[in-house]
Every structure is written in structure tokens, then in C-alpha cells.
Amino acid sequence: MSIVKLNLGSDATPVAAQKQTLLTLIVPVFNEQTAIGPFLDAINPILDRMKPAIATEILFVNDGSRDGTEFVIRSFMEGNPTVRLVNLSRNFGKEAALCAGLEHARGDAVIPVDVDLQDEPTIIPEMVEKWQKGAQIVNARRSDRSTDSWAKRNTARAFYRTFNVLADHPMPSDVGDFRLLDRQVVEVLRTMGERVRLNKALFSWVGFTTDEVTFVRQARTQGRTSMNYWRLWGMALDGIIGSTTKPLRIWTYLGTGLGILSMLYATYIFLNTLIFGVDVPGYASLILLILTFGGLNLFAIGILGEYIGRILTEVRGRPLFVVRSTYGAED
Ligand code: UDP
Numbered sequence: 399m400s401i402v403k404l405n406l407g408s409d410a411t412p413v414a415a416q417k418q419t420l421l422t423l424i425v426p427v428f429n430e431q432t433a434i435g436p437f438l439d440a441i442n443p444i445l446d447r448m449k450p451a452i453a454t455e456i457l458f459v460n461d462g463s464r465d466g467t468e469f470v471i472r473s474f475m476e477g478n479p480t481v482r483l484v485n486l487s488r489n490f491g492k493e494a495a496l497c498a499g500l501e502h503a504r505g506d507a508v509i510p511v512d513v514d515l516q517d518e519p520t521i522i523p524e525m526v527e528k529w530q531k532g533a534q535i536v537n538a539r540r541s542d543r544s545t546d547s548w549a550k551r552n553t554a555r556a557f558y559r560t561f562n563v564l565a566d567h568p569m570p571s572d573v574g575d576f577r578l579l580d581r582q583v584v585e586v587l588r589t590m591g592e593r594v595r596l597n598k599a600l601f602s603w604v605g606f607t608t609d610e611v612t613f614v615r616q617a618r619t620q621g622r623t624s625m626n627y628w629r630l631w632g633m634a635l636d637g638i639i640g641s642t643t644k645p646l647r648i649w650t651y652l653g654t655g656l657g658i659l660s661m662l663y664a665t666y667i668f669l670n671t672l673i674f675g676v677d678v679p680g681y682a683s684l685i686l687l688i689l690t691f692g693g694l695n696l697f698a699i700g701i702l703g704e705y706i707g708r709i710l711t712e713v714r715g716r717p718l719f720v721v722r723s724t725y726g727a728e729d
């Protein structure tokens with residue numbers, strides 16, 4: 399019997415049996431009817447250039463758009479099997495839409511991309527190249543935020559600083575959701591069922607070999623941002639509270655410190671009163687202490703509330719998103 403020596407690929411699969419590598423672009427969309435055409439126009443030539451080594455699917459997650467987004471996507475899907483669509487039953491927010499994308503993506507690697515072309519599509523081949531060289535996560539770092547407003551730049555910087563001081567595991571600043579994730583990473587992320595989540599914090603929490611490419615973030619080309627500061631503040635809180643319990647622990651130490659100081663002060667007042675008698679004036683110190691401790695108490699209760707509210711959300715265990723319908727490929 400003759401033994402045929404097979405030419406084995408790096409993952410020990412016979413070359414002939416290796417299937418084409420599939421890359422999934424996850425594109426969450428919310429009221430983006432004007433942005434879809436320009437997005438596909440910009441992205442298709444780039445994806446074409448990577449063929450035939452890399453096949454791609456563009457997976458739109460329609461996050462409850464109330465305009466013609468679904469109609470526009472479905473019209474682009476005619477005769478184009480690379481485009482797929484997942485419709486959510488209402489607007490669940492970008493984080494949930496991304497999770498729906500991770501759930502439905504079939505690629506060997508996935509890249510979440512914003513539809514507004516703020517995530518520079520021309521660097522995708524570079525990200526894929528680094529992935530093929532062995533990185534399982536390839537971050538796209540914004541080397542320049544000058545297209546963001548002064549307020550956005552500074553609030554973002556403050557957020558990354560605070561997050562990295564408090565969180566158990568730091569996250570790279572100026573890297574958004576736009577990054578390449580290997581299938582193995584996606585599988586880990588899919589097991590992380592937390593409802594309250596900031597995906598980019600989880601993307602760095604999972605570890606794995608990480609590389610990065612840089613790009614200059616452009617201003618939005620079509621439509622308007624749906625992320626106002628109130629929403630960003632909510633996301634920042636979710637991210638921090640989901641990544642650390644330090645804000646709870648601070649009160650143990652602060653409380654202990656203040657307790658010791660209070661006892662010393664109480665001893666002083668007690669002895670002072672015994673030796674020198676009752677000291678009637680004292681309104682100022684009294685009101686100051688009441689206000690300070692009252693404020694601190696409320697603040698600490700507020701922090702507790704932030705955690706308890708999120709525990710409730712997790713315990714209820716509602717799904718993170720609800721799919722109304724899916725179109726494309728297998729459907
Ligand atoms: N998006 C979404 N659901 C939302 C809000 C936004 O799917 O509730 C999508 C949006 O269509 C876009 C991406 O998330 O593709 C980024 O949104 P946007 O450009 O408004 O955010 P910014 O770039 O200002 O942070």
C-alpha cells in the first residue's frame with residue numbers, strides 16, 4: 399500500500415479540503431437610508447481586491463430603523479448574495495445590534511464597521527493581512543481625532559482615563575468597535591451573555607494576540623449621528639460599572655476613614671464639653687457636617703443603585719435583542 403503524503407496547511411487541514419476564507423463585515427444601521435449606497439460603493443472595490451483569497455459577507459443589522467433603511471438594503475441585495483440582513487424588532491442600541499451581528503456572522507473573522515464611513519474601509523486589507531500573520535484581534539486605532547469636536551475629544555479622553563484607572567482590565571484608548579476579531583474570539587464573546595455591556599471593553603478583556611493598524615477618522619459623510627452626550631454617558635457608565643467593583647469598594651475605605659475621624663472628633667467634643675462646659679455656638683460646624691455626610695451618603699447610595707439596577711437587568715435575563723426577520727444567503 400502506498401502512502402500519499404498530503405501537503406498540510408498550517409492548521410493541519412489538507413490544502414484541497416481548505417475552504418475559502420470568509421470575512422464578515424458587521425454593519426449596524428439605525429435610520430441610515432442615505433448612508434447605505436455610499437457605504438457599499440466605497441467598500442465593494444476594496445473587498446473585490448481581496449478576492450479570491452478572501453470571500454466576504456456584509457451583514458447589516460437593522461436596529462429598528464424607522465426610515466427606508468430596510469428597503470434600501472433589500473434593494474441592494476437583489477443579485478448580490480454577499481449582502482445579508484438581520485432586522486431587529488425595534489431599536490435596541492448599537493451594542494445590542496453588534497451582538498446580533500456576532501451571533502449571525504459566519505466569517506472566519508469579523509469586523510464591525512459603522513455605515514457612515516467614519517471607519518476607514520481602505521485599512522481593511524491591512525487588518526486582514528495582520529490577521530493572516532497570526533494576530534487574533536487587530537485594533538484600528540484613530541491616530542487623529544481632529545474631525546471630532548473639542549468636547550467629544552476631551553470627554554472621550556476623560557472616559558478612557560477613568561476607565562483605565564478603575565477597570566480590572568484596561569482598554570486601549572482611541573480604538574472603537576472597528577477591529578478585526580478572529581472566529582475563536584467571536585466564539586468567546588458569544589458565551590458572554592451580559593445584558594449591560596460595552597462591547598469594546600469586552601473586546602479587550604478577552605485577551606488573545608493583538609495587533610493594530612492606525613487610521614485617520616473622517617467626519618460623517620451621510621446622515622446624522624444618533625449618539626448624543628446623554629447616550630454616551632450611559633454607555634460610559636455601563637462600561638465602567640460592568641468592568642469593575644472599585645466604585646463600591648471605595649466606600650469601605652472612605653467610610654472607615656471618616657468613621658475614625660468622627661470618633662476622634664467626638665472624643666474631642668466630649669472632653670471639651672466636660673472640661674469647658676457647653677459651647678453653644680456651633681451652627682457652622684454642625685451644618686457643615688450634616689451637609690457633607692448627607693451628600694456623601696446620597697452619593698454612596700447612588701453608586702449602590704447603579705450596581706443594583708444593573709443586577710436587576712441581568713437577573714431578569716431578557717434577551718439582549720429580538721430578531722424580527724433575516725434575509726440573505728441561507729434564507
Ligand atoms: N447605530 C445603531 N443603533 C443605534 C445607534 C447607532 O445601530 O441605536 C449604528 C449607526 O447606524 C452607525 C453606527 O451605529 O452605523 C455608529 O453610529 P453613529 O455614527 O451615530 O455614532 P458615532 O460615530 O457618532 O459614535
Ligand code: MG
Pocket residue numbers: 512514516618623
Ligand atoms: Mg459615526
